[in-house]
Every structure is written in structure tokens, then in C-alpha cells.
Amino acid sequence: QKEVEQNSGPLSVPEGAIASLNCTYSDRVSQSFFWYRQYSGKSPELIMSIYSNGDKEDGRFTAQLNKASQYVSLLIRDSQPSDSATYLCAVMVGSARQLTFGSGTQLTVLP
Amino acid sequence: DTGVSQNPRHKITKRGQNVTFRCDPISEHNRLYWYRQTLGQGPEFLTYFQNEAQLEKSRLLSDRFSAERPKGSFSTLEIQRTEQGDSAMYLCAGTGSGSTDTQYFGPGTRLTVL
Numbered sequence: 001q002k003e004v005e006q007n008s009g010p011l012s013v014p015e016g017a018i019a020s021l022n023c024t025y026s027d028r029v030s031q032s033f034f035w036y037r038q039y040s041g042k043s044p045e046l047i048m049s050i051y052s053n054g055d056k057e058d059g060r061f062t063a064q065l066n067k068a069s070q071y072v073s074l075l076i077r078d079s080q081p082s083d084s085a086t087y088l089c090a091v092m093v094g095s096a097r098q099l100t101f102g103s104g105t106q107l108t109v110l111p
Numbered sequence: 112d113t114g115v116s117q118n119p120r121h122k123i124t125k126r127g128q129n130v131t132f133r134c135d136p137i138s139e140h141n142r143l144y145w146y147r148q149t150l151g152q153g154p155e156f157l158t159y160f161q162n163e164a165q166l167e168k169s170r171l172l173s174d175r176f177s178a179e180r181p182k183g184s185f186s187t188l189e190i191q192r193t194e195q196g197d198s199a200m201y202l203c204a205g206t207g208s209g210s211t212d213t214q215y216f217g218p219g220t221r222l223t224v225l
Contacts, residue, residue, distance in 0.1 A: 004153075034213065043202055043216040044154065088153050096167035098144060099204075099214060101153025 006102035023089030115217035140205025
């Protein structure tokens, strides 16, 4: 079992819809979780961090964390074509506090 | 722009050659990470520095790989005797000293080994 798993997609949603991205992780002691967006050929760009159970909202983005279920999700409201990218879920692990990433979910927002 | 720079942005080399990449984080980044990302995968951790000390290395970091961070500022990653399997994007990320500090990535160096 991979440490961080994401639906690989691709996921397509129409412009203006809600895109829902999901991630599960295996390390129960993990405390810090991140969503990064990565455009093709570019490096990962931070969207959200979340550390506590519940929801965290930032503009059109909402991250949700459920540590009991070892589940973290990202909702993108009013999706725009510019949101089309690969979304990476990352979990901070280990004494070095390095990030373990999922394989990413490719999102396409159709105009 | 995260303020983290990497050079070169692209490197094409022949199998067996040595290559060196450089990462310049911002001055507040006392922690620095190297990751490698292959097509269709998320980045994978390679190594970690706190200031000038290399404190952790992944088992992915074979003995052909070496990293340094002299004086706790910029860092270099060298690959000796490159192999085609080394072709990837090499990413550097910097962060501060807090336990939950976010890692900010540089633009990466794309290595192609022919």
C-alpha cells in the first residue's frame, strides 16, 4: 500500500462546477497536510495547508481533513479553465519533516 | 514566485557524465530539501539539510548522488556517472524552522540523460 494515495483521474468538470479531489494516507501520526497544484512542466505550487480536523477555506478552495479516517480532500468551487492542472496531495512525515506525495490527480475544467 | 531559484533549468547529458545542479533558497530557509519527480508521479524525497548539516538521506539517493550545502545557504546536488534512469525533474524546496512550515519549491531542473 502506498503511503499517500490519490485518484489518478483524469477528472473533468465543466466550468463553474465543483471539483472534488480526494487523498488517503497510511501514517496515523501525520499531523500536517498540503495540497499543491502543478501545471505541466512546472514545479508544485502550494494551494492549501491543513493541520486540524475539519474544513479550511481559502477563496474558492476548501480543504477537509479527517484524521480518524486518514482522509484529506480538496474542493474547488466555481472551477475555471485555469484550474486545469495536476493536484498533488502531500503529507509531512518523519524526523526530517519531508513531504510524501501522492501521484496526483489530473483535473481538466472544460469551458 | 517563491524566491527559490534553481540552475540550470534544463540539462541534457550523455550517459556516464557527471552533472551538478544548484539551488538558492531565500535567506529565511534554514531547512532545504531535494526531491526527484518522474513523469506521472509525485515528487520523491531525496535528502534534507538543516543549515549546513545534511541530516537525512533517502534510500533513493545512491552512492552516485551527493549533496552539499556549504555555509547553510545555496545547495548543490551532483550525480556522477549518470544513467538513463536518472532522467527526471530535480526539485529543491526551502522552508523555515517551524514544525509546520510549508515547503516552497523552486522551478526545478529537468535532467535528460541520453
